[in-house]
Every structure is written in structure tokens, then in C-alpha cells.
Amino acid sequence: MTIVLPMPPLLRWLRRVLTGADTPARSTVGPAGPPAINELYHSRRLSMVRLAVLMVDDLSTAEDIVQDVFTALYRKHGAELRTIADPNAYLVAGVTNAARSALRRRRTARAYVPPPPGTAPAAEDEAMLGAGDQEVLRAMRGLTGRQRQVLVLRYWSDLSEEEIADVMRVSRGTVKSTAHRALSVLRARLGER
Amino acid sequence: MTGNGLEERLRDALTARAEQITQERLRFGEPPTVAALTSPSRWRRWWWVPLPAGLAVAGAVLGALTLTGQPPSPDPKPLPPASSAEPSTVISPSVPLFPPSTPAPSASTNPSATTSKPGRPELSPDDTPPTVTAGEHDPGAATPTTKPPATTIPATPPS
Structure with missing residues (x-):
């Protein structure tokens, strides 16, 4: 009979014991304050969403793009962002590439299905x-x-x-x-x- | 329209459009440290599955080797001859009987191997069957319901 061990929790516990530090997810609140990635998220999210809106002209798509870019940045460089020289440049490049992918997907989809009526800018946006x-x-x-x-x-x-x-x-x-x-x-x- | 005028119009339009997006219009966004936990990628969620699967397979192989006591032989043994008689084989009382397929020499020289075979017993050329049942030679008598009763045929036909 084979016993299947819960591998991810076991490895997470081993890593915590060996390094003597907490996991990145639990280090959001510590004595040194929130990690750099969360500070960057709160300070730069709005401007990144604006940049994405100007590129894809759709607020919900822009929010998804920015969330994905921040999540990818955290997964690749960790919470403290010590291995990246310029996080702002990374964000701009990530949003630009993701917006290009979104436009390409939209163009491919619209070749087969006509755009739904909700994709046009909102009337209040136009009026303002x-x-x-x-x-x-x-x-x-x-x-x-x-x-x-x-x-x-x-x-x-x-x-x-x-x-x-x-x-x-x-x-x-x-x-x-x-x-x-x-x-x-x-x-x-x-x-x- | 001058180039600078167009650039100014473009700059103003982009700024006006961007300022329409305010913090209040954004939906609630989770910080990346939380979002990465709530939506792990497919690979990060299932990367550990091959490890216990590989351990289970290795354990099964080791257990089988321990129980059998020898590694499995690379070349399989030759199959014994078929146990059911072929219906096309015609057995003549005057002709000595041989099995339809000759076994390997090593298998025929081994007396224990010949005795343990479940197939038709081997007959030497000197052995002549005293009687043969007619039901065995009739190809159409495969079903037991139509099988006629066995009749005894003399080994040497009367002259």
C-alpha cells in the first residue's frame, strides 16, 4: 500500500524550517512593513490601468491585464523585487505586451464573431x-x-x-x-x- | 493643421481619456501576494503528483522482485502446443500420430516438461492407438448435442 504524502505543504514547511524565514505569502505584514510588490501595486495600479485602457479601450480588459502583469512580476521576482533593477519599466513593458496580445486575440475573435454591443466606450465616458x-x-x-x-x-x-x-x-x-x-x-x- | 497642433490635440485627448479612469471606478484588486495564492497556475498546482506516482511504481516493482526472487527474464519461453485438436487433422489408424507442432528440442528432452504440459500427450512412433473414437475425427461434431455415441473401430481394418 502506498501512502501519498501531501507534498506541497511538506515542502513548504521544510523550506520554512531550513531558511528560518516565513513564506512570501505570509510576510505581507511584518516589522519592515508591506513587501515592495504590494507597495508598488498600490502606488502604480491606477496609472497602469490607465495605460492599458488607452491601449485596449476597455476597462475590464485593462484591469485583467494589469492584474496578470503584477502577478507575473511577483512570481518571477518575489515579493521584495530585489532581482529587478527597474520595476516600473518592467510594468510598462508587461502591460504593453499584454495589451498587444489582447488586441491580437480580439482581432482574431472579431474575424469570426461580430463584437458585442457592450464593447463600445460607455456613453457617459463619451459625454464627459x-x-x-x-x-x-x-x-x-x-x-x-x-x-x-x-x-x-x-x-x-x-x-x-x-x-x-x-x-x-x-x-x-x-x-x-x-x-x-x-x-x-x-x-x-x-x-x- | 500643424504637426505641433496635432500632437497637442493628441496629448490632450489621451490625458482626458485617462483621467476618466479613477480609483473609484476600479474594481477591488487583490495584491499580487494574495492573488498568486488564490489563482495558482496549473503547473504549480500539480507539480508534485509525479513524485508519489513514481514512488508507487518503484515500490510495486521492488515488491514484485522481492516476492519472485528473480528479475523477469528478457526472452519469453516458447508456448506449449495448443490443447485443442485441430479439426482438419485426419488420424489414420495405420499412420503413427504426431503432434501438429514439434516442440523445442530442449523441451522434449526434459521429461518433467513433457509430463507437465496440458496439451495432447506425445505419442512415440511405436505407439499405435488401439482404438480411435469416430467423434474426434468428425469436424462437424463440434457441438456436444449432435455428437454421436462413440463407436469402437478396430485398429486394423479387416481384409
Whole structure:
């Protein structure tokens, strides 16, 4: 007869005994305060959700993206984030990549199923914006995902071309040409109206 | 429209859209230290399963080796001949009988192996069966309900 041991709790207990420290999950409240990942989450979550909303234009998808990025950051670098040099850059890059994946999934899904009526921006959101802002945002919805991301990172996050190239993992020339094409498209669409 | 004017409009529109997202509009979000525990990945949840499974298999193999006392032989032994007689075999009283398949020489030289075989007993060429039942030679007499009663046939046909 074989006895199946509860392996995860046993290993967790062994690790705690050998290291003499508590598990990361239980170290959320300690004498040194909350871990760095939770502080970063509370301080940067709103701005990351805003960045994701500007890229995917959907609040619930943006919240899911940001939650996944923070969870991945914690799983990869731990609670204290000692092994990462710039957590903010990691977050921006993670949100940008996840937003690109979400846009790709949405484009694939819309090739087979028409978008549901709830995916358009809420009416109160439209009403709170000025007419000029509504016009610009409507024109931005016609851009490709990469063009939209470059414009958001450049004109809302105020990143330089080199930083955008690092975040998007493309060359600086690609960033420059993509931004130029996106502005040309926007200029043409806004100039026609 | 100048390029700077377009960039200013773009910057203003993005800022206005971003400011619509406030802290109150966000749903409750768990900190990553809690969210990672409540939603573990599939691999992290089941990574320990192969360990006890491998231990169970290893224990079963060791137990079997301990009970048998010898490792399993790599080459299987030859199968004994079939126990049921083939219906196409015609047994003549004047012709000596041989089994349909000749066993391996090593098996035939071993007297204990021949006696323990459950198949038809071997007959030497000198042995001639005194009587043969007619039911054994009839291929159509496979069912026991239609089997005729056994009749005795003399070993040497009358001249």
C-alpha cells in the first residue's frame, strides 16, 4: 500500500524550517512593513490601468491585464523585487505586451464573431469628453495596435523613442517610422472632417 | 493643421481619456501576494503528483522482485502446443500420430516438461492407438448435442 504524502505543504514547511524565514505569502505584514510588490501595486495600479485602457479601450480588459502583469512580476521576482533593477519599466513593458496580445486575440475573435454591443466606450465616458477629444480618440481607433501603442507611450507616458524601442522590443527606427505613419493617418482623418 | 497642433490635440485627448479612469471606478484588486495564492497556475498546482506516482511504481516493482526472487527474464519461453485438436487433422489408424507442432528440442528432452504440459500427450512412433473414437475425427461434431455415441473401430481394418 502506498501512502501519498501531501507534498506541497511538506515542502513548504521544510523550506520554512531550513531558511528560518516565513513564506512570501505570509510576510505581507511584518516589522519592515508591506513587501515592495504590494507597495508598488498600490502606488502604480491606477496609472497602469490607465495605460492599458488607452491601449485596449476597455476597462475590464485593462484591469485583467494589469492584474496578470503584477502577478507575473511577483512570481518571477518575489515579493521584495530585489532581482529587478527597474520595476516600473518592467510594468510598462508587461502591460504593453499584454495589451498587444489582447488586441491580437480580439482581432482574431472579431474575424469570426461580430463584437458585442457592450464593447463600445460607455456613453457617459463619451459625454464627459469634449468634442475635439472625442474626434481624436475616434480617429485613433482606426490605427493598428502598434501605431496606437507608440502614440500612447510617446504622448501620454512621455517616453523617449529609445525607451519605447526598449519597451516594445523593436528598433528605434521602427518606432520613429511607426509614429510618423500614425500621425499621418491621424492628420488625414482629422483633416477630412 | 500643424504637426505641433496635432500632437497637442493628441496629448490632450489621451490625458482626458485617462483621467476618466479613477480609483473609484476600479474594481477591488487583490495584491499580487494574495492573488498568486488564490489563482495558482496549473503547473504549480500539480507539480508534485509525479513524485508519489513514481514512488508507487518503484515500490510495486521492488515488491514484485522481492516476492519472485528473480528479475523477469528478457526472452519469453516458447508456448506449449495448443490443447485443442485441430479439426482438419485426419488420424489414420495405420499412420503413427504426431503432434501438429514439434516442440523445442530442449523441451522434449526434459521429461518433467513433457509430463507437465496440458496439451495432447506425445505419442512415440511405436505407439499405435488401439482404438480411435469416430467423434474426434468428425469436424462437424463440434457441438456436444449432435455428437454421436462413440463407436469402437478396430485398429486394423479387416481384409
